[in-house]
Amino acid sequence: MQYLIMAMETAEEFAEREDPERGAEYWAGWGAYLAALSESGVMTGTGGLHPPATSTTVRLRDGQRVVHDGPFADTKEQLGGYFVIDVPDLDAALEWAARCPAAARGAVEVRPLMTPEYYASTGAG
C-alpha cells in the first residue's frame, strides 16, 4: 500500500533551515532520513516545501477568485515536506513516520493513498 507521510514542522524548525548555527544539524537529520528511505527502496516520491509564509490560497466563490496570502489554515505546525512510500501495511508506514525528523518536535501525519481496488468500488471505477 502507498502512504503519504506529511512532515508537519514547527515555526522553529522552519527558521532553523537558514540559521547559520543550527542549520547544519537540521539538514543533517533530513539528509539521513532521506538516505534511509531511498536505501530501503520504499520511497516512490518526495518533495520539500518552502515555509508557510510563501503559501497562497485560492478559492472560487460566486465565480470570483478569492486569493489570500498564507496557508488555508493557521495551525501551529505546517506542512514542510512529504514522502510517498510503498509498504505492506500501516504499521510499516508508522515505523517510517516515527523516524521522520518532524516527529520529534512537530507532527507527522500518515494517510493512505486510494488504491485501484478502492477506485473500482466507487463511481471512479
Place this chain on the structure above:
Amino acid sequence: MPADARRAVEEAARASWGRLLAHLAAGTRDLAAAEDALAEAYLSAVRSWPRTGVPDRPEAWLLTAARRTLIDAARHRDVATRALPSLARLMHQDEPGTPSTIPDKRLELLFTCAHPAIAVGVRSPLMLQAVLGLDAARIASAFLVSPAAMGRRLVRAKTKIKQAGIPFAVPGPDQLPERLEFVLDAIYAAYGTGWDERSGLVDEALRLARLVTQLLPGESEAHGLLAALLHGAARERARRADDGTFVPLDEQDVRRWAPALMAEAERHLARATAPGPYRIQAAIQSVHNRRAVTGSTDWATIAALYDDLVAHTPSIGAHVARAAAHMQAGAPAAVLAMLDALDAPTYQPHWVVRAHCLHRTGADPSGATRIALGLTEDPALRAHLVTTFARWSEGAADHPPG
C-alpha cells in the same frame, strides 16, 4: 419445529464467530464484508440445517458458505474493472479439512481491533463485535450511546482498518508489550471501569480475557488482567441484596462470593510473574477476597499495593481508590491532603471518599455528600449513599462533634 438445528446454529455462532471471522478477514482486512458474509452463512444454516441435518463439521460448512459469498461479491465487483488481489487471495485459500485445521487468527484480530490507529473509545466495542459477535444494539446500550451512533463508530473503524491498511498481525517482540497493553485495556474497559459494573459485559470481558491467556500463555499481564476480572466477577452476586439494594464491598456477605471463580483467579495470579498494573490490580482483589477465609480485610497491604499501582498507572481512578484504601487503613486526615492534590471535580468516587474522610475526622461532610449524590448515576448506589449519609447526620445530632 427445528429447535435442534436452530440450537446448533446458535451454538456454532457463539463458539465460532470470532474464529471464522478472523479467518475470513485476515486476507482482505475487510471486516465489514467478512461479517456480512458470515452472517449470511449463519442465516443459510438456519434455513438449511433443519432440512439437511447439522453437518459433521459445522464450522467448515459455515466457512465455505461465507467464503462463497465473499468470492461472489468480489467477482461481481471486479468483473467490470480488473482482476484484483483480494479475489485471488480468497480463491487460493485452502479449504479446511476439519474444524481444528482452521488456523486460529483471533489473536491477530484482537490486535487489529485494539490498534493505536483505532479511536480509543471504539476499541472495546469493535472487539466485542468482531471477536464475540455481539450486535451493535447490545454494545451500544452497554456503553450508553445510541445504537445508531455506535453503529456509525463501528463502521468508521472498520473502514479505517481496510483503507488505512491496519495490519492483521501479532506485533513483533519489540512492540508486543505496548500493543498488548492496548488489547488488555480494551478488555478491561469492556468489563466496566472501577467501582460500578454498569456495562453488564462481565461474561463477555471474561471470555476475551480468557482467550488472550490461551493465545498468549506466556504473557504475565494477560494472566494478571484475567485474575483481576475473575476476582471481581466472583463478587458479582454479593453486590446487590435480594431486594436490589447496593451492598458495598466491605459489607458484602462472603458466602455469596463464588469460590470457583476465586480459585481460578488465584491460579492465574500465580502465573502473573512480571511486575505490571494488572498483576497489581489482581493482587489487590485477591487481598480483598481473602476476607472469605480470614474474616477481615488487610487494608494496610491493599494501601501499599495501590501505592505501587499509581506509580504504574497514575489514573484518577487509581488515585482515588488508593486514597480510599489509606482511609480504611486508618489515615483519613492524610487522605484529605491526598485528595486535595487531585484534580477530579466531577469524579463521583472522589467525593464519596472525601465525604467519608470528612465524617471520620469529625468535619462537616455535607458539601461533599451533596456533590457525591449529584454525580451518582446508578439509582441503587444513590439509595445506598442517601442511607449512609443520613445515618451520619443522625449520629452527628446524637454526638455533635467538638
